[in-house]
Amino acid sequence: MRVLVVEDEPHIAAAVERGLRAEGFGVDTAEDGEKGLLLARRNEYAVIVLDLMLPGRNGYDVCRTLRASDVMTPVLILTAKDGEYDEADALDLGADDYLTKPFSFVVLLARIRALLRRGAPQRPAVLTAGDLWLDPGAHRCGRGESLLELTPREFALLEYLLRHPDTVVSKTELLAEVWDAWFEGDPNIVEVYVGYLRRKIDTPFGRAAIETVRGVGYRLDGKGG
Amino acid sequence: MRVLVVEDEPHIAAAVERGLRAEGFGVDTAEDGEKGLLLARRNEYAVIVLDLMLPGRNGYDVCRTLRASDVMTPVLILTAKDGEYDEADALDLGADDYLTKPFSFVVLLARIRALLRRGAPQRPAVLTAGDLWLDPGAHRCGRGESLLELTPREFALLEYLLRHPDTVVSKTELLAEVWDAWFEGDPNIVEVYVGYLRRKIDTPFGRAAIETVRGVGYRLDGKGG
DNA sequence: GACGCCCCTGAGAGCACGCTGAGAGCGCGG
DNA sequence: CCGCGCTCTCAGCGTGCTCTCAGGGGCGTC
Numbered sequence: 236m237r238v239l240v241v242e243d244e245p246h247i248a249a250a251v252e253r254g255l256r257a258e259g260f261g262v263d264t265a266e267d268g269e270k271g272l273l274l275a276r277r278n279e280y281a282v283i284v285l286d287l288m289l290p291g292r293n294g295y296d297v298c299r300t301l302r303a304s305d306v307m308t309p310v311l312i313l314t315a316k317d318g319e320y321d322e323a324d325a326l327d328l329g330a331d332d333y334l335t336k337p338f339s340f341v342v343l344l345a346r347i348r349a350l351l352r353r354g355a356p357q358r359p360a361v362l363t364a365g366d367l368w369l370d371p372g373a374h375r376c377g378r379g380e381s382l383l384e385l386t387p388r389e390f391a392l393l394e395y396l397l398r399h400p401d402t403v404v405s406k407t408e409l410l411a412e413v414w415d416a417w418f419e420g421d422p423n424i425v426e427v428y429v430g431y432l433r434r435k436i437d438t439p440f441g442r443a444a445i446e447t448v449r450g451v452g453y454r455l456d457g458k459g460g
Numbered sequence: 461m462r463v464l465v466v467e468d469e470p471h472i473a474a475a476v477e478r479g480l481r482a483e484g485f486g487v488d489t490a491e492d493g494e495k496g497l498l499l500a501r502r503n504e505y506a507v508i509v510l511d512l513m514l515p516g517r518n519g520y521d522v523c524r525t526l527r528a529s530d531v532m533t534p535v536l537i538l539t540a541k542d543g544e545y546d547e548a549d550a551l552d553l554g555a556d557d558y559l560t561k562p563f564s565f566v567v568l569l570a571r572i573r574a575l576l577r578r579g580a581p582q583r584p585a586v587l588t589a590g591d592l593w594l595d596p597g598a599h600r601c602g603r604g605e606s607l608l609e610l611t612p613r614e615f616a617l618l619e620y621l622l623r624h625p626d627t628v629v630s631k632t633e634l635l636a637e638v639w640d641a642w643f644e645g646d647p648n649i650v651e652v653y654v655g656y657l658r659r660k661i662d663t664p665f666g667r668a669a670i671e672t673v674r675g676v677g678y679r680l681d682g683k684g685g
Numbered sequence: 686g687a688c689g690c691c692c693c694t695g696a697g698a699g700c701a702c703g704c705t706g707a708g709a710g711c712g713c714g715g
Numbered sequence: 716c717c718g719c720g721c722t723c724t725c726a727g728c729g730t731g732c733t734c735t736c737a738g739g740g741g742c743g744t745c
Contacts, residue, residue: 250642257632333502340636345529346501374628374673386732387675424734426692449691449742611721649723651703674702674732 237261237278238347241271241297242286242313251284254340255347261416268292275301280308282347285330287314302329309350311343362397365459367436367444369397378440378459385435388413392428393436396445400457403448429453462486462503463572466496466522467511467538472561476509479565480572493517500526505533507572510555512539523555534575538563587622590684592661592669594622603665603684610660613638617653618661621670625682628673654678 242248252262265271268289287294309331362369369376406425444460467473477487490496493514512519534556586595594601631650635643669685
């Protein structure tokens with residue numbers, strides 16, 4: 236899930252970037268409108284966070300140009316409260332939401348999530364497969380009554396599998412989504428972590444939620460094994 | 461005192477708007493859910509009057525989305541008596557009151573006044589987690605009978621955690637919310653203050669209300685540890 | 686039935702992350 | 716002007732997580 240941040244004030248850009256990364260987003264930044272446009276056209280972003288006051292090509296211009304070239308990525312506009320621009324204009328130009336500085340980071344996150352939700356179907360708060368459950372918000376998971384202690388990596392892996400139940404996910408896909416899009420290490424790492432997971436969520440319960448599909452990948456049984 | 465009316469039937473919208481204006485309210489109207497959402501997010505309303513049967517995005521959806529993006533403005537739901545929706549559902553979604561059409565304007569006004577009296581952000585006077593309690597108004601907190609002496613920063617941190625019990629809050633989020641939205645210092649400060657807090661609220665009582673979720677953040681146990 | 690590929694697993698190295706103690710800076714009150 | 720308390724920085728340390736590697740075993744194929 237990648238986000239593009241177009242913002243010329245370095246400390247704001249850095250704070251937003253750091254925060255979004257901590258929330259699991261991939262982040263690209265651009266310090267002016269020109270670069271923002273380039274990146275927005277070249278890549279597929281889930282959301283674009285766009286400052287209005289930019290050197291050179293301003294946010295209005297960027298937003299209009301994007302829409303004109305059929306880039307329909309949701310755009311969230313940032314601007315100073317006392318700016319010369321009006322929020323109504325921004326929304327007319329095809330922006331999807333609007334936030335005035337200074338704003339709380341949590342609000343920014345909530346807005347971004349809301350934008351993402353609009354496009355995607357609503358996801359339930361807790362993911363389950365049979366008696367196996369995982370709560371992304373509380374960062375907890377378990378099998379029936381038992382709470383399971385997972386490391387961050389194990390948790391991320393299980394979460395991904397639970398989001399794609401009864402579907403074979405390839406090792407490459409897991410590497411890209413759970414690890415890093417540009418992961419270059421030993422792909423064996425996936426097998427290792429699937430092993431760790433099985434020892435925690437399957438073996439103690441005599442179940443087998445994660446099935447190996449030889450030569451293809453892994454499949455999580457929607458009924459928990 | 462502004463009110464947002466989201467209603468697609470023009471004559472009802474007009475009647476409600478006229479009536480509310482006569483009572484001294486500022487009124488914005490939206491004829492569908494999408495516009496309603498935009499306005500609700502953009503502006504601060506005292507109350508939102510929301511019809512359930514709307515073209516496109518219906519009232520349920522609007523209400524749920526608003527709550528999900530942390531807009532806590534009181535919502536009063538309007539709906540036809542024989543509609544397919546149930547009152548209980550509406551309240552579950554985070555609506556605050558409920559009125560079936562046809563309704564008398566006087567009743568609508570009374571309900572709106574009641575909602576305003578309740579106060580917009582319906583916050584409990586005292587936040588608790590098990591025997592741990594914090595009174596934001598009195599600026600006091602304690603564990604059971606014992607009063608705890610916290611510095612302002614410690615207090616703010618605990619308050620934030622208590623407002624998000626059983627949820628993992630990231631260090632970034634804490635930096636942004638308890639410190640400053642654009643905090644640039646050493647993020648280690650969060651660990652330091654969590655340490656201070658634990659020494660005051662956990663160690664002396666042999667409890668562990670604040671749990672560390674490695675690589676993600678901290679979680680306050682809703683039962684106080 | 687034999688071979689080869691893929692997967693599994695145990696051991697271990699490296700290191701990132703979080704915790705803590707010490708102390709500097711600063712504002713405020715005495 | 717001094718002392719106190721709060722905030723924040725910094726560096727060291729320990730834990731346990733992540734990842735690598737190599738060997739063994741299972742499954743499919745020929």
